Amino acid sequence: MLKPLLKTMRPTNWPKNGFALVPLLFDGIISTERILNALLAFILLCLMSSAVYIMNDLSDIEEDKKHPKKKLRPLPAGDLSPTIAAVAGVLFAIGSLAVGFVLNPIFGAILLAYLIVQIAYTFWLKHVVLLDVSVVSLGFILRIAAGAVAIDVRHHSPWMYVFGGFLALFLILGKRRHELVLMGAGAGEHRKVLKEYNLDLLDRLIGIVTTSAIVSYSLYTFLAENTSGNFMMMMTIPFVIYGIFRYMYLIHVRGEGGAPEEVLLRDRPFQINIILWTLIIIIALYGGQIQTWLT
Secondary structure, three states, X not given: OHHHHHHHOOHHHHHHHHHHHHHHXXXXXXOHHHHHHHXXXXXXXXXXXXXXXXXXXXXOHHHHOOOOOHHHOHHHHXXXXXXXXXXXXXXXXXXXXXXXXXXXXXXXXXXXXXXXXHHXXXXXXXXXXXXXXXXXXXXXXXXXXXXXXXXXXXXXXXXXXXXXXHHHHHHHHHHHHXXXXXXXXXXXXXXXXXXXXXXXXXXXXXXXXXXXXXXXXXXHHHHOOXXXXXXXXXXXXXXXXXXXXXXXXHHHOOOOOOOHHHHHHHOXXXXXXXXXXXXXXXXXXXXXXXXXXXX
């Protein structure tokens, strides 16, 4: 059962928890302790998100059997016992919360809030049009908040939460669009809320959130305490724009976007763009510290 259980934990989705590392990258203060705390936050979020994925799969077994790809998951395919999955999910959630509260009570509270939000989403909010995508976006904002608390952030701007929320909305709406295209008239049988969406609405919403994401990130580079006047940080804006454009190309031209984590792991131009974006941020915010270490 270990292999099916690991697959149900969806390790390919764990890169989403990389949002917890954003505060460390943008704070401009680096130390071994901060790196270790950020990595621990990432690991605990992976455990908690795995518990949530197990919970989602347990509640969606019948619906997933109607999906051309999701029917191959261990639970709907019958490769994993629901009882074993449920026990593992409870252990992951409790273990993550226990360590989280020991690390930092506020961090533990954020983990608990994330779990409560995901429970509400699984059993209710995922069926409410517009709230379904908003709640998933909130999960990403909570990931950023967890990372900020874990490292005791000093220079993290509220604009980063705004950008993270809009970016998450963009990815989620792209996923909804992909599901509509893939499932066609039967989309509502797999996910009931898809009956309330159509391609025209989703394309309009995607246009709004992509514009908002670019504007909020630009405002972050202009206004954040440790980036104001830093022209190197402003040079990262084109990389954010290209990343959004590239993802829209994959959605509209290549018919992808159903799994953002797969795009991250597979699309080479997207990967190169993220690497360059990260390198410029490191040079802009940590160039002085790096130079000191080298000398």
